[in-house]
Amino acid sequence: xxxxxxxxxxxxxxxxxxxxxxxxxxxxxxxxxxxxxxxxxxxxxxxxxxxxxxxxxxxxxxxxxxxxxxxxxxxxxxxxxxxxxxxxxxxxxxxxxxxxxxxxxxxxxxxxxxxxxxxxxxxxxxxxxxxxxxxxxxxxxxxxxxxxxxxxxxxxxxxxxxxxxxxxxxxxxxxxxxxxxxxxxxxxxxxxxxxxxxxxxxxxxxxxxxxxxxxxxxxxxxxxxxxxxxxxxxxxxxxxxxxxxxxxxxxxxxxxxxxxxxxxxxxxxxxxxxxxxxxxxxxxxxxxxxxxxxxxxxxxxxxxxxxxxxxxxxxxxxxxxxxxxxxxxxxxxxxxxxxxxxxxxxxxxxxxxxxxxxxxxxxxxxxxxxxxxxxxxxxxxxxxxxxxxxxxxxxxxxxxxxxxxxxxxxxxxxxxxxxxxxxxxxxxxxxxxxxxxxxxxxxxxxxxxxxxxxx
Amino acid sequence: xxxxxxxxxxxxxxxxxxxxxxxxxxxxxxxxxxxxxxxxxxxxxxxxxxxxxxxxxxxxxxxxxxxxxxxxxxxxxxxxxxxxxxxxxxxxxxxxxxxxxxxxxxxxxxxxxxxxxxxxxxxxxxxxxxxxxxxxxxxxxxxxxxxxxxxxxxxxxxxxxxxxxxxxxxxxxxxxxxxxxxxxxxxxxxxxxxxxxxxxxxxxxxxxxxxxxxxxxxxxxxxxxxxxxxxxxxxxxxxxxxxxxxxxxxxxxxxxxxxxxxxxxxxxxxxxxxxxxxxxxxxxxxxxxxxxxxxxxxxxx
Numbered sequence: 225x226x227x228x229x230x231x232x233x234x235x236x237x238x239x240x241x242x243x244x245x246x247x248x249x250x251x252x253x254x255x256x257x258x259x260x261x262x263x264x265x266x267x268x269x270x271x272x273x274x275x276x277x278x279x280x281x282x283x284x285x286x287x288x289x290x291x292x293x294x295x296x297x298x299x300x301x302x303x304x305x306x307x308x309x310x311x312x313x314x315x316x317x318x319x320x321x322x323x324x325x326x327x328x329x330x331x332x333x334x335x336x337x338x339x340x341x342x343x344x345x346x347x348x349x350x351x352x353x354x355x356x357x358x359x360x361x362x363x364x365x366x367x368x369x370x371x372x373x374x375x376x377x378x379x380x381x382x383x384x385x386x387x388x389x390x391x392x393x394x395x396x397x398x399x400x401x402x403x404x405x406x407x408x409x410x411x412x413x414x415x416x417x418x419x420x421x422x423x424x425x426x427x428x429x430x431x432x433x434x435x436x437x438x439x440x441x442x443x444x445x446x447x448x449x450x451x452x453x454x455x456x457x458x459x460x461x462x463x464x465x466x467x468x469x470x471x472x473x474x475x476x477x478x479x480x481x482x483x484x485x486x487x488x489x490x491x492x493x494x495x496x497x498x499x500x501x502x503x504x505x506x507x508x509x510x511x512x513x514x515x516x517x518x519x520x521x522x523x524x525x526x527x528x529x530x531x532x533x534x535x536x537x538x539x540x541x542x543x544x545x546x547x548x549x550x551x552x553x554x555x556x557x558x559x560x561x562x563x564x565x566x567x568x569x570x571x572x573x574x575x576x577x578x579x580x581x582x583x584x585x586x587x588x589x590x591x592x593x594x595x596x597x598x599x600x601x602x603x604x605x606x607x608x609x610x611x612x613x614x615x616x617x618x619x620x621x622x623x624x625x626x627x628x629x630x631x632x633x634x635x636x637x638x639x640x641x642x643x644x645x646x647x648x649x650x651x652x653x654x655x656x657x658x659x660x661x662x663x664x665x666x667x668x669x670x671x672x673x674x675x676x677x678x679x
Numbered sequence: 680x681x682x683x684x685x686x687x688x689x690x691x692x693x694x695x696x697x698x699x700x701x702x703x704x705x706x707x708x709x710x711x712x713x714x715x716x717x718x719x720x721x722x723x724x725x726x727x728x729x730x731x732x733x734x735x736x737x738x739x740x741x742x743x744x745x746x747x748x749x750x751x752x753x754x755x756x757x758x759x760x761x762x763x764x765x766x767x768x769x770x771x772x773x774x775x776x777x778x779x780x781x782x783x784x785x786x787x788x789x790x791x792x793x794x795x796x797x798x799x800x801x802x803x804x805x806x807x808x809x810x811x812x813x814x815x816x817x818x819x820x821x822x823x824x825x826x827x828x829x830x831x832x833x834x835x836x837x838x839x840x841x842x843x844x845x846x847x848x849x850x851x852x853x854x855x856x857x858x859x860x861x862x863x864x865x866x867x868x869x870x871x872x873x874x875x876x877x878x879x880x881x882x883x884x885x886x887x888x889x890x891x892x893x894x895x896x897x898x899x900x901x902x903x904x905x906x907x908x909x910x911x912x913x914x915x916x917x918x919x920x921x922x923x924x925x926x927x928x929x930x931x932x933x934x935x936x937x938x939x940x941x942x943x944x945x946x947x948x949x950x951x952x953x954x955x956x957x958x959x960x961x962x963x964x965x966x967x968x969x970x971x972x973x974x975x976x977x978x979x980x
Contacts, residue, residue: 314789374779407776410749460774466746468772505742510730513741542739544732549928551739602902638901639764639805669801676772679740 330370331671337362337431338665345650345658355658361386361394362664363430369671375407381429399429399451399479410462414472415455420499421470422477422519423534423557426450427677434553434596434606435632436646436662441590441612444626445532445561447478452497470501477521477532494524503536513540529585531562551598558591563615588613590625596632605633614653622655641667702836705748706755707762708735709952710815710961711786711828715755718829718846722839728769731953734928735813736805736900740765748773751782753835755828758787761812784831786824790814793881804898816950817882818861818965825850857962861886864969871976873922873943874911876929879950883968892920895933903933915941922975924948927955944975 342357362385369379380401384394402416419427426446430438438448456472476483477497503517515538523530534557541552564585590612598604608630614621627650634644648660701724706712712727719725726747729738735757748754748769756762770778792810799808814820829847833840869888873880876895884891892914897907914920915937923945925934934945948971949955949964958964 310789313791317789317791406779408774409776410774412774458774460746460749460772462750464746464750466742468742468745503742507741507743513739513743515742540739544730544739549734549737640801676740676745676768679742679768 330368333367333369333668333670335363335365335367335429335431335666335668337364339436340663341661343658343660345652345656345660360392364394365399365429365431366396367671371406372403375405376403377406378403383429399449411457411459413455413457417451417453419449419451420454420456420472420474420477421458421501421503421677422446422450422499422521422532423559424517424536424538424555425557431666431668432678434555434594434604434634435608435630436644436664437630437648437660439557439592439594439608439610440626440628441559441592441610442557443480444612445559445588445590445615447481449479450477451479452477452499454496454499456499466503466505468501468503470499470503472499473497474499476523492525497521497523497530511541511543513542514538515540529562529564533560534558549598549601552595553598554593554595556591556593558589559612560587560589561615562587565617584617586615586617588615594630602636603634604636605631607631619653621653623651623653625651626653627651640669641665702752702832703750704753704755705744705751707738707757707766708815710964711755711757711824713952713960714821714825714850715828715832717850718825718843719832720842720846722836722842723832728766729951731949731951731958732927733951735761735951736764738762738765740768742772745769745772748778749775751775752777753782753784753831754778755784755786755831757812757815758785759790759792759809759812759814760807781831781834784828786827787812787814788827789823790817790820793885794878804896805900806898811878811881813879813950814882815961816879816948816965816968818858818886818969820882821854821961821965822851825854854962857966861965861969864973867976868969868972871922871972872915872918872920873924874915874920874937875924875948876926876934879926880924880948883948887969887972892918895929895937908933908937912937912940915943922946922972924972926950944978946971946975948972 338359338361340357340359343355345355364384366382367379368381369377371377378401381399382396383399384396386392386394398417400416400418402414402418404414405412419429421427423442423446425433425439426442427450429449442448452474453476454472454474456470456474458468458470461467461469474497475491477499499519499521501517501519503515505513505515507513515536517536519534519536521530521532536555536557538556539552539554543550562585590610592608592610594606594608596604596606608628610628610630611625613625629649630646632644632646634642636642642665644662644664644666646662646664648658650656650658650660652658701722702719704712704715704719704723704725706715706725706727708729709727709731712725715723715725728744729735733739751773754770756766775782792812792814794811796803796806796808796810799806815824825847829843832843836843865887870890871887872890872892873884874891874893874895878894878896878899880891883889893911895903895908895911897904920941920943923934923938923943925931925945925947927947927949931945931947937943938945947955948968949958952958952961952964954964955967957967
């Protein structure tokens with residue numbers, strides 16, 4: 225600014241001097257005067273432009289200062305800010321996904337298994353339903369499970385199944401209630417009431433089976449699901465090969481199996497049922513697996529001795545990367561039961577006297593084999609063959625084997641709902657033959673997990 | 680005395696052996712196994728449960744895996760509910776308490792989940808309440824899960840922490856160079872409209888600036904219906920969709936049928952390492968996927 229002031233004073237003085245000179249020197253200097261005037265105008269115009277440019281530079285300087293003040297000035301600072309932002313967002317995500325107090329409550333899941341069935345036998349089917357067709361809720365199940373603390377977890381299953389002998393009244397009953405350890409290496413202790421892993425399918429709930437009806441041989445020898453009150457220890461041997469050993473003691477094995485010596489609900493050691501199992505698995509290449517296991521239940525009581533043996537063999541084909549997600553499961557169980565039972569029978573000549581206990585020891589072999597082919601994620605189908613010998617002394621057998629030939633077809637709408645058709649052709653002990661079919665509709669909701677046993 | 684010396688020598692040898700033992704690590708998918716090997720180097724022995732060609736939601740549960748988990752020091756999981764249908768059963772059967780403690784390495788820690796549902800319910804299909812779990816195909820997510828893996832290793836084996844850190848930095852440098860290449864590629868793919876079979880491309884597409892018009896599944900895990908497919912075809916035609924991204928675990932019949940009707944091109948995308956040709960490492964997988972998309976765009980109709 226100071227420079228500009230001096231400039232104007234000099235220019236003014238020059239101009240004044242020029243005017244005086246022009247008057248004295250005459251017209252020849254007029255041209256020079258005109259040139260000086262033009263030069264003065266140009267200089268004034270340039271000075272204005274300089275002012276404008278300087279004002280712009282000042283504005284840009286201010287803007288730059290503002291940017292410098294608001295922006296980080298070094299790459300390190302930029303990285304530090306990004307790190308901080310990352311940490312803050314990670315923290316925000318943690319906060320958003322944190323467990324809320326009510327989430328510490330147990331997980332709850334449920335299943336409803338309903339069906340339309342037809343049976344053309346002259347008497348009743350295996351569930352005590354008369355011949356004909358019927359709608360029925362096969363089971364309504366409520367499952368609760370949760371971690372108890374760092375050492376234990378627990379679950380409970382309540383199930384209501386209609387009783388055809390009681391106007392289809394469905395009374396909820398305690399199907400399973402078990403506590404398991406979670407902190408032992410290679411081993412798990414489980415206690416309470418639960419389905420012990422006898423064989424392969426006995427421990428699976430009805431609605432989770434690959435078919436609608438439980439294989440009749442399992443019903444006959446095991447007595448429905450392999451339920452019992454007791455304790456078991458399951459160990460996975462610390463070797464590279466899968467070898468699982470299980471052992472336990474129970475009040476009984478089999479949901480339908482009667483308790484021995486129910487007086488006071490206490491039993492001697494030899495009246496308990498002892499369970500042992502070994503299970504191993506072999507991978508053949510990447511797409512094939514074979515599992516093989518042997519299970520045994522012993523009830524050493526002298527009067528009602530039970531010796532039940534099961535051998536299971538399962539082959540699985542699960543081609544990796546099959547775009548159809550096709551796979552195959554072929555499962556077989558062979559059972560042998562030695563059963564000594566006591567029942568009261570009237571002696572000859574005195575039909576009213578039933579005080580004489582009769583003993584009977586029978587041995588039976590049986591089992592089933594089935595294959596389930598999964599065409600894709602939704603459809604699966606397969607056959608099943610089931611044969612078994614009678615070990616119940618109160619059943620009069622006209623046939624060596626009770627035989628059931630089954631075909632089943634399943635459609636899964638999603639992971640949580642399924643429709644299944646099953647046809648059974650039965651040749652029963654009493655000489656009858658029968659046809660039976662089911663249309664089963666099953667849904668699951670709430671918390672839903674797949675156990676290792678359902679693999 | 681001689682015996683005592685021998686005993687001490689054996690004990691020292693045994694303790695050395697134990698110290699040299701690598702961490703026994705199992706990864707749920709091969710992506711994490713590959714990166715774990717890069718970071719862990721000779722201090723880890725890593726195996727993956729999935730092979731890379733399966734549906735990551737439904738990897739076959741093999742008993743042999745339970746035996747491996749029983750002896751594992753660490754399990755690297757995706758989290759966000761990705762493995763909920765198969766991994767908890769294996770962990771249960773393994774009876775290994777380490778996998779409930781420090782040995783549980785969650786690769787998703789610090790990932791900002793996308794597609795977090797506002798409505799959580801089974802009517803929405805097989806949704807993941809915590810957000811879309813397919814972050815392993817997100818080119819900008821590798822950095823996070825590599826750090827999570829390194830952090831897990833450092834906790835389990837602090838004596839090798841500096842080695843893990845050095846390997847992590849080396850890997851991150853490699854990744855940074857690749858990210859620049861991927862960002863350059865993203866300029867070409869920006870705004871390209873596409874559909875996929877399952878909603879597993881969101882992290883990948885967001886990085887590249889691509890626009891997803893929908894999925895063949897009407898809802899996650901629900902098979903395509905005729906009406907939904909017809910609606911999708913109409914939308915693709917109206918919006919000039921250029922690509923159909925097909926994941927290897929789904930049949931390509933329907934994608935090809937739709938391609939024939941819409942003019943869009945079908946591109947098979949690996950969603951896990953080893954999930955396709957050229958996807959031998961995680962970086963290769965992202966490279967191959969991006970190149971496949973660019974190749975499809977360049978190809979003449």
